[in-house]
Amino acid sequence: MIAASDPRLTWNLARDVRQLFEFPFMVNAFRAGTIVAVTAGLIGWFMVLRRQTFAGHTLALVGFPGAAGAVLVGVSAHLGFYAFCVTAALVISALPSSGRRGFSEESAVIGTIQAFALASGFLFVSLYRGNLNGINALLFGSFLGITTGQVALLALLAVVALTMLGAIARPLLFASVDTDVAAARGVPVRALSTAFLVLLGVAAAATSQITGSLLVFALLVLPPATAQRLTTRPARSAVLSVGLALAVTWLGLALAYYSRYPIGFYVTTIAFAAFVVASAAPALAGRLGHAGAT
Amino acid sequence: MTPSVALEDAAVRLGRRTIWRDVDVRVGHGEFVAVLGPNGVGKSPLIKVLLGLLPLSDGRAEVLGLAPGLARAAIGYLPQRRSFEPSLRVRGSDVVRLGLDGDRWGLPVPGGSRWSRRARDVSRRVEEVIDLVGATAYAERPIGEVSGGEQQRLLIAQALARRPRLLLLDEPLDSLDLPNQASVAGLIAGISRDEQVTVLLVAHDVNPILGYLDRVIYLGHGGAATGTPREVITGETLSRLYDTPIEVLTTSDGRLVVVGQPEAPAHHTDRHEH
Numbered sequence: 001m002i003a004a005s006d007p008r009l010t011w012n013l014a015r016d017v018r019q020l021f022e023f024p025f026m027v028n029a030f031r032a033g034t035i036v037a038v039t040a041g042l043i044g045w046f047m048v049l050r051r052q053t054f055a056g057h058t059l060a061l062v063g064f065p066g067a068a069g070a071v072l073v074g075v076s077a078h079l080g081f082y083a084f085c086v087t088a089a090l091v092i093s094a095l096p097s098s099g100r101r102g103f104s105e106e107s108a109v110i111g112t113i114q115a116f117a118l119a120s121g122f123l124f125v126s127l128y129r130g131n132l133n134g135i136n137a138l139l140f141g142s143f144l145g146i147t148t149g150q151v152a153l154l155a156l157l158a159v160v161a162l163t164m165l166g167a168i169a170r171p172l173l174f175a176s177v178d179t180d181v182a183a184a185r186g187v188p189v190r191a192l193s194t195a196f197l198v199l200l201g202v203a204a205a206a207t208s209q210i211t212g213s214l215l216v217f218a219l220l221v222l223p224p225a226t227a228q229r230l231t232t233r234p235a236r237s238a239v240l241s242v243g244l245a246l247a248v249t250w251l252g253l254a255l256a257y258y259s260r261y262p263i264g265f266y267v268t269t270i271a272f273a274a275f276v277v278a279s280a281a282p283a284l285a286g287r288l289g290h291a292g293a294t
Numbered sequence: 295m296t297p298s299v300a301l302e303d304a305a306v307r308l309g310r311r312t313i314w315r316d317v318d319v320r321v322g323h324g325e326f327v328a329v330l331g332p333n334g335v336g337k338s339p340l341i342k343v344l345l346g347l348l349p350l351s352d353g354r355a356e357v358l359g360l361a362p363g364l365a366r367a368a369i370g371y372l373p374q375r376r377s378f379e380p381s382l383r384v385r386g387s388d389v390v391r392l393g394l395d396g397d398r399w400g401l402p403v404p405g406g407s408r409w410s411r412r413a414r415d416v417s418r419r420v421e422e423v424i425d426l427v428g429a430t431a432y433a434e435r436p437i438g439e440v441s442g443g444e445q446q447r448l449l450i451a452q453a454l455a456r457r458p459r460l461l462l463l464d465e466p467l468d469s470l471d472l473p474n475q476a477s478v479a480g481l482i483a484g485i486s487r488d489e490q491v492t493v494l495l496v497a498h499d500v501n502p503i504l505g506y507l508d509r510v511i512y513l514g515h516g517g518a519a520t521g522t523p524r525e526v527i528t529g530e531t532l533s534r535l536y537d538t539p540i541e542v543l544t545t546s547d548g549r550l551v552v553v554g555q556p557e558a559p560a561h562h563t564d565r566h567e568h
Contacts, residue, residue: 049384166401174396177384180373181452184345185397186366228383232436235402237383 009258020254029143031151033249036210039158040219041242042165043203046196048224050176055092055197056220058110060204062088062117064213067138068124077138078150081205082157089201093194121213141212141264143253154206161202168192173234210249215264219245222271226278244274296359298323298460298492299344304353306339313339315352316517321494323459326486326506329496330527331513337496338374340513341462344494345371358459365460370453370491374464378445382438386429386448389437391420393452419455427451427481443474447481454485461486463495467502475502482506500527501549527552 007019021027047056066084067077092110125135136142165172174182175189183189207216223244227237252267297320305315313336321327329337342348343355346363357365370393378384394416395402403413424433427447432440437448446466453461463482467475483506486493497503500510500523510526512519514535519526526532527550532540540554 049382167399169401170392170396170398173402174392177378177382177389178392178396178452181371181393182396184347184366184369184371184373187397232383232385232388232434234384234388 007258016258020257025144025146026253026257028146028148028151029253030250032146032154033143033210033253034246035151035154035158036206037219037223037245037249038242039161039203040207040216041223041245042162042238043199044220044245045224045227045238045241046165046172046176047200047203048221048228049173050196052197052200053217053221054110056200056204057217058092058114058117059085059088059197059201060208060213060216060220061114063205063208064138065117065121065124067208067213068121068128068135071134072124072128076150078153078205078209081208082202085201085205085208086198087201089197090194093197136262137212138208139212139214140262141208141210141215141267143210143256143263146209150209154209157202157206161199164195165199168195172196210263211267212264215268218264218268218271219249222268222275223248226271226275229275229278244271248274297321297356298325298358299494300354300356301343302354304343304355305351306336306343306348307351308339312351312515314513314515314518317353317513319511319518319520321492321509324486324490324492325508326483326493326503327495328500328503328507328510328523329494329513330500330510333498335513335515337513338464341371341464341494341496344462345369367456368459370456370458370461372449372453372461372463372466374468374496377442378438380438383436384438385434386437386440386445387420387424387433390424390433390448390452390455391416393455394419423451423454424448426454426485443470443478446470446474446478450478450481450485454489454491457489459491461491461493461495463493465496465498468498472502479503479506504548504550523550 007022009016021030044056047053063081063085066080066082068080070080070083071077121138122135125138128134137144171182171187172192174185175187175192179189203220204216207219211218224237224241226244227241230240231237248267248271251270252263255261255266256263299319299321301317301319303315304317304319306313317340329340331337339348343350344357344362346357346361346366355362358368359365378389403410421430424430427450429444429447429451432444433448437445440448450463450466453463461482466482467478470478479502482493482495483503485491486506495503500507504523507523509520510523512526512532512535516537517535519531519535527542529539529541532542532552538554540552543551543553545551
């Protein structure tokens with residue numbers, strides 16, 4: 001992409017922003033990034049609350065051989081991400097006792113699966129011998145070459161996933177915070193857990209397309225975790241989580257556009273910095289939380 | 295009037311092991327009753343049966359005149375001791391609110407109380423019930439950060455949120471220090487009296503609640519002994535129930551000490567399992 005090496009940052013902000021959207025690929029990157037950030041910010045918020053980050057990471061890693069395999073057999077890598085992530089979500093939820101405790105108990109099994117997923121993906125990429133850059137994009141993210149069709153698919157999936165999340169939000173919160181009481185009240189705890197894992201699979205697959213399989217946490221964990229440190233009000237912290245994910249994505253895209261370094265690095269670093277600031281400044285967080293409580 | 299809880303010749307089996315059988319229990323409306331017995335005798339399974347989460351292998355059970363499971367909406371339940379992780383960033387008042395509307399599908403709309411009457415009613419009830427248990431001072435703090443006794447009060451508020459007619463409390467005093475045990479016990483007794491709620495409380499140690507109890511249910515593998523504490527907690531009754539010599543001593547301040555109570559069977563170490 002020759003065009004990407006041309007733009008230069010100037011002191012004129014309006015000009016810089018106009019330059020950002022000069023090329024259609026960049027417009028699509030921003031559209032896709034925006035959709036991904038909203039999805040990851042909301043589904044990630046529940047993932048952090050439910051302490052299922054390990055599951056999220058596993059799902060994202062399973063997406064890598066999915067995408068590499070899809071490229072190998074000649075279909076879109078994006079389809080591979082979705083197919084493998086959602087299938088893996090169903091498999092994990094079918095494992096016995098896949099609750100909060102189940103994951104720590106079965107971490108060795110899951111770790112083994114993660115290693116195998118990475119190895120298979122690597123094999124598929126070497127078998128393909130095509131674009132040498134492919135493996136980097138799949139693992140560490142890329143914003144180049146996102147087509148309008150892919151953006152449309154992403155938008156459709158995001159709307160479906162977030163509508164579902166909205167429909168189950170309150171019982172899911174109940175089941176996440178207080179499983180026993182929710183079950184006694186007749187909340188279908190187990191079905192909700194499966195449904196949420198599938199949603200998490202979709203979110204992990206969507207996020208992988210921007211951040212790569214290895215760096216999904218930049219959008220799926222860091223913004224929600226930061227938001228939950230800053231406020232204890234559920235609605236407020238979910239909105240804050242989306243806001244942070246959007247800021248991180250937009251800033252990451254802009255920086256990647258104006259420099260030679262990959263987007264995965266920027267997105268992760270910005271999100272990490274936000275998390276460190278939120279954690280290392282408990283005084284600030286305490287004051288914000290206090291202001292929120294009154 | 296139909297009893298709040300009725301069990302007839304009831305038996306429960308977990309896997310191939312019979313936990314208890316021939317249990318007959320009737321708890322009247324508004325009574326404050328303790329379920330007692332050694333570890334592993336099946337006190338938590340009794341609660342699960344009443345919630346409809348565990349089927350009886352034999353006999354009959356009725357809760358508030360209905361089959362277990364059908365009466366859930368009128369039951370407030372406090373599971374065996376659970377503590378929230380310190381890092382859980384959810385306010386106590388949110389946990390209480392979930393007891394009121396957590397099983398409704400959909401998305402809670404923030405700030406809904408400004409235009410929705412229903413949301414206003416929910417908020418008012420949450421405030422009311424938090425005030426009732428005396429938790430107003432810390433209800434807005436993350437629940438993982440408040441003390442065990444404070445968490446327990448918030449969870450009792452959660453169980454009370456829907457004005458239940460029956461409260462099933464599974465070891466609510468477990469792992470609280472003595473002053474907190476006394477104050478939480480007093481709180482529960484007051485609620486039972488003032489709100490006309492039937493309370494079935496599973497306990498390890500009867501002493502903190504002894505002064506408030508209407509009746510006790512002492513559970514054994516081959517049946518249950520029910521009656522007033524003075525009737526049931528005697529060496530004679532307990533020796534017969536557990537088929538082993540048991541002595542009950544009364545200390546000078548009126549506390550009861552049970553000596554020789556059989557311990558949990560060896561193969562039944564994890565009582566959190568069911």
